[in-house]
Amino acid sequence: MSDINYDSLQLLKKALEKGxxxxxxxxxxxxxxxxxxxxxxxxxxxxxxxxxxxxxxxVAVAFNATTGEYIQP
Known part of the structure; x- marks a missing residue:
């Protein structure tokens, strides 16, 4: 759990920005x-x-849960 610094709502917003x-x-x-x-x-x-x-x-969009960085497929 200590690895997770971003919640689902934060990363959903980033995924939607990616399109x-x-x-x-x-x-x-x-x-x-x-x-x-x-x-x-x-x-x-x-x-x-x-x-x-x-x-x-x-489809899935992946992120580093610690940094919030987008991970290329």
């Missing part, structure tokens, strides 16, 4: 979040999960 992510309407409504640890870098990640513009594919 390309939309809230679910029927299944997985709204935005969803996932915490994980990258096994290669040992960085705690927070993923903001939503849908692409035509709502046919789920």
């Amino acid at each position: 390309g992510i939309h809230p679910g309407k029927d299944w997985a409504k709204g935005y969803n979040f996932m915490l994980s640890k990258d096994p290669e870098t040992n960085i705690t990640l927070m993923l903001v999960i939503g849908w692409n513009s035509d709502y046919k594919k789920m």
Whole structure:
């Protein structure tokens, strides 16, 4: 828990600024979040999960949960 300095609302705002992510309407409504640890870098990640513009594919935007830095896919 000490690795997490950003909450979901802060990182959702950053994900929306990046663009390309939309809230679910029927299944997985709204935005969803996932915490994980990258096994290669040992960085705690927070993923903001939503849908692409035509709502046919789920997409995720990853951030370093400690620094708030965007992580390239």
